[in-house]
Amino acid sequence: MATKHMEHIQPYSPQAGTMIPTKFRKFLRTCVLWQFIRFIAINIKMTLLILKSHH
Amino acid sequence: MARLVVMGGGVSGHTAATFAKKWLGNEHEVVVVTPNSQWNWIPSNIWVGVGEMKKEDVVFPLAPVYEKAGIDYRQAKAVSLHPSGSEKNEKAFITIEYTGQGKEGQTEEVTYDYLINATGPKLNFGATPGLDQGYTVSVCTADHAVHANEELQKVFEKAKTQKQKILIGTGHGMCTCQGAAFEYIFNIEHEAKKAGIRDNLDIKWISNESFLGDFGMGGMHLNVGGYTASSKIFAESLYSERKLEWVIGAHVNKVEAGKAHYELLDGTAGAEEFDFAMLIPPFAGVGLKAFSKNGDDITADIFAPNGFMKVDANYNAGAYENWKASDWPRTLQNPTYQNIFAVGIAFAPPHPISKPMSSPNGTQIFPTPPRTGMPSAMMGKAVAHSIVDMIHGAPQPTHTACMSEMGAACVASAGKGFFTGTAAAMTVYPVVPDFEKYPGVGRDISMTTGEIGLAGHWIKHLLHFAFLWKAKLKPGWTLIPE
Numbered sequence: 396m397a398t399k400h401m402e403h404i405q406p407y408s409p410q411a412g413t414m415i416p417t418k419f420r421k422f423l424r425t426c427v428l429w430q431f432i433r434f435i436a437i438n439i440k441m442t443l444l445i446l447k448s449h450h
Numbered sequence: 451m452a453r454l455v456v457m458g459g460g461v462s463g464h465t466a467a468t469f470a471k472k473w474l475g476n477e478h479e480v481v482v483v484t485p486n487s488q489w490n491w492i493p494s495n496i497w498v499g500v501g502e503m504k505k506e507d508v509v510f511p512l513a514p515v516y517e518k519a520g521i522d523y524r525q526a527k528a529v530s531l532h533p534s535g536s537e538k539n540e541k542a543f544i545t546i547e548y549t550g551q552g553k554e555g556q557t558e559e560v561t562y563d564y565l566i567n568a569t570g571p572k573l574n575f576g577a578t579p580g581l582d583q584g585y586t587v588s589v590c591t592a593d594h595a596v597h598a599n600e601e602l603q604k605v606f607e608k609a610k611t612q613k614q615k616i617l618i619g620t621g622h623g624m625c626t627c628q629g630a631a632f633e634y635i636f637n638i639e640h641e642a643k644k645a646g647i648r649d650n651l652d653i654k655w656i657s658n659e660s661f662l663g664d665f666g667m668g669g670m671h672l673n674v675g676g677y678t679a680s681s682k683i684f685a686e687s688l689y690s691e692r693k694l695e696w697v698i699g700a701h702v703n704k705v706e707a708g709k710a711h712y713e714l715l716d717g718t719a720g721a722e723e724f725d726f727a728m729l730i731p732p733f734a735g736v737g738l739k740a741f742s743k744n745g746d747d748i749t750a751d752i753f754a755p756n757g758f759m760k761v762d763a764n765y766n767a768g769a770y771e772n773w774k775a776s777d778w779p780r781t782l783q784n785p786t787y788q789n790i791f792a793v794g795i796a797f798a799p800p801h802p803i804s805k806p807m808s809s810p811n812g813t814q815i816f817p818t819p820p821r822t823g824m825p826s827a828m829m830g831k832a833v834a835h836s837i838v839d840m841i842h843g844a845p846q847p848t849h850t851a852c853m854s855e856m857g858a859a860c861v862a863s864a865g866k867g868f869f870t871g872t873a874a875a876m877t878v879y880p881v882v883p884d885f886e887k888y889p890g891v892g893r894d895i896s897m898t899t900g901e902i903g904l905a906g907h908w909i910k911h912l913l914h915f916a917f918l919w920k921a922k923l924k925p926g927w928t929l930i931p932e
Contacts, residue, residue, distance in 0.1 A: 402693075410690035414683055424872055424903040434905035437875045441859040441909075444877045444897055445931045448828060448856035 452478045452841045455544060455562035457528040457738075459484030459512055461492070461823065462794030463568030464921055465830035465932065471521050472928065473838040480520075481560060485527040485549040487511060489921055490592045493823065493861075494914045496633040498595035499728070500641045501603060502866045505592045508914075515922055524560065525550035528569065528736075531752065532559075533787040534743040542789070564837045567759045567792040568830060571733035574622075578731070580705030581621045586727040589634055590627075598728055602638065605726040609647040614725040617710060619656035621729030623701025623815035626666050627822065628657055631730050633863045639692050640865025640872075655689065655696040656722060656729075658815050660715060660807055662686050662696055666817035668804045670878050671891040672900045678891060684900065688864070688874075697722065699807070701815045702729060717810035733795060733818070735759070751786060758798035760784060761791070765798070770805050775854035775884035777801065781847035782833050788846075791833045794826035799853075803882055824858045825851070825881055827932035854882035857897060861910040864902060873906030 404411050423429050454474070456467040459482050471480040488509040497503040516523035526546040533542050541561040548556045573590050575582035587598035605614050618635035620628060635655055642648040655662075663669050663685030671678045689696055699715035710729065711721045735757020740749045753759055761784055764777040777800040784790040792798075803819045821829075829851040836847035857879030864872045877899050883892025891898075920930040 404690070409686070409696070413686040413690045415687065416691060425870060427869065427904070430904040430908070433901065433903055434908055437901070437905055437909060440877055440897075440899060441875075442931075444857040444859055444879055445824075447879065447897065448858075 452563040453481060453561065454478065454564045454566065454837055454841075455481045455483060455560055456566045456568055457483050457544065458568035458570055458794070458796065459486060459489060460568060460570045460794065460826075462796075462826040462830035463566065463570075464489060465827045466566050466568060466793060466834040467521055468519060468923060469831050469928075470834040470838055471519050473834070474841065476520060478841060479522060481522040481524060481562075482512075482516060483524045483526050483528050483544070483546050483560065484512070485525065487513070487525055487550050488592075489515070491914060491918050491921070492590075493910070495589045495592055495595040496630060496637055496863060497866055498592060499589040499598040499602070499634055500637045500866075501599045502637070502641070505596050509592050510918065510922060519923055524548070524558075526553075526558070528738055529557070531565075531738055531740040532743075533565075533740065533752070533790060536741070536743060536745065542787075563789060564841070565790045566830075566833055566837070567738075567790065567796045568794050569736045569738070569796045571795045572736045572757070573731045574734040575731045577624075577734075578622045578702055578705060581702075581729060581731055583705070585705050585707050586621065586710075586729045588730060589630060589728060590730065601726055606642070606645055606647060608725070609642070609650040613650050613652065615723055616651055616653045617656055617722050617724040617727040617729070618653070619697075619700075619729060620658050620817075621702045621705070622732040623658045623703075623713075623813055624818055625658055625730050625732045626818040626820050627730050627733070628659060628665050628817060629820065629860065629862055631655075631657065631728065632665075634728055635694060636688075636692065636862075636864035637866065639694060640867075653694050654722060655694055655698075656700050656702065656710065656712065657696075657698055658700060658817055660699050660804070660816065662689060662698060664804050664817055666802070666804055666820045667878065667881060668883060668892075670876075670893060670898050670900075671895060672898060673895050678895055681900070688902065699815055701809070701813050703813075705729070713809055713811065713813050713815070715807055715809050715815050735796070752784065752790075754798035756798065759790075759792035759796055760786075761797045763798065763800035765800050767801055773801055775880070775882055775886065778852050778854040778882050780850040780852040780855070781836060782829055782851065783836075783847050791837065793829040793833050793851075795821045797821070797829075819853075819882075821853070823860065824932055825853055825856060828856055831932055854880050854884050856880060861906050861913065863907065863910050866907065866911075869904070871907030871911075872902055872904060873910045874900055874902045875906035875909055876900040
């Protein structure tokens with residue numbers, strides 16, 4: 396996979412030990428259609444969490 | 451007629467008072483004592499701190515709301531607690547000192563049948579030498595955030611022509627509220643990019659967490675790509691992606707103009723220079739004193755040494771290895787005085803959630819437990835429900851709000867913008883890990899989730915309007931969950 400979207404990461408630095416999002420993953424973060432779907436999904440998840448938390 | 455007095459009008463106190471009044475009606479009295487004239491939706495302060503919102507967007511005056519609700523509002527700070535009354539006053543009461551309403555400085559005794567302590571924290575800037583000298587800013591209140599933005603804009607202006615250093619994080623080894631600093635650093639980075647000055651800014655994180663993504667909850671594990679992975683991995687990924695360096699396990703022990711000195715968990719010392727720094731102060735109780743009927747000081751019986759109120763928690767759990775989910779309070783009732791409750795930041799947690807750590811010099815460096823946001827509102831509502839039932843004859847609290855039995859939804863902004871904004875939308879269940887119920891990572895991994903994206907930003911912005919709507923008691927406010 397091409398890595399043109401990545402900036403140089405200094406080997407052996409703390410940053411080099413982390414996950415790096417792919418170009419597609421970054422695109423999805425602000426893709427309105429996908430994020431609308433995630434908006435619905437996250438809201439459902441949060442609603443379930445609230446229902447589970449009330450005693 | 452019974453009288454419920456609520457000390458504090460923040461998220462938990464306001465929730466408790468408004469629900470209690472709604473359920474009690476005009477047969478009983480609800481009094482709110484708070485030194486503030488305005489209610490503040492604190493989670494949006496970070497947007498005030500970067501100039502994306504104005505102070506007026508995150509606050510509103512309390513008096514008209516309480517008048518509409520039929521709540522007796524006293525703009526005053528609580529000074530002392532007299533749970534058995536005094537020689538002159540048979541009933542339990544608190545003494546208050548007015549900060550507004552034209553009675554500034556006047557003191558008064560306010561009797562109660564039930565008392566909720568929702569005083570929130572004292573922002574303990576004095577714990578770190580120099581933190582209270584104006585060398586750094588904070589976003590803990592709306593006014594602080596306004597000031598933070600004024601200072602930030604000066605640095606942004608300078609960054610158009612020269613390199614500038616920004617330091618964001620916690621100002622002491624025992625801080626909580628890393629989430630606010632997390633949001634602020636990412637919002638600054640986002641705004642710097644928008645302003646075209648990112649290349650001239652060196653932005654660094656400093657915190658008392660032993661790993662990035664601890665957040666005072668011992669971190670959390672998320673299900674991603676077939677693995678259950680630590681929040682450390684996701685936090686480090688995000689910091690790296692946004693080119694934010696980090697210093698962790700740090701106790702900031704001295705701040706001077708343009709420089710923060712710190713000690714690390716390995717005992718070494720260091721210093722960071724800055725042109726702009728936002729360092730969250732540690733929290734302490736507000737310093738309420740308690741007295742017996744004959745005037746003896748019983749503060750230590752009711753409050754923990756850090757000033758937070760003792761409730762039905764197990765304060766004798768001992769070492770980290772012995773901690774259990776059941777140590778955490780359920781009813782939030784004071785064990786000595788059954789008509790006193792504490793909610794939100796005001797209750798004394800039995801112990802931290804993150805593992806306590808010390809440097810070889812004996813300096814304690816670890817996050818203290820968060821009790822803000824959704825959990826604090828849920829505590830306020832549960833305690834209001836219990837008190838209403840007790841006023842109606844229930845012998846003991848009927849509702850619980852235990853942090854080891856409740857979840858939290860947390861939306862941490864990483865930049866504002868309807869199409870360009872992002873936020874980390876996280877759910878965690880339960881807030882306090884329960885390793886007996888959920889062996890392994892201590893939490894229900896189907897309910898502990900996190901992702902970053904525009905959807906999170908939309909939710910955070912939506913919550914801003916929803917919670918202000920709810921706090922103003924506008925139509926349908928009870929339908930909006932805590």
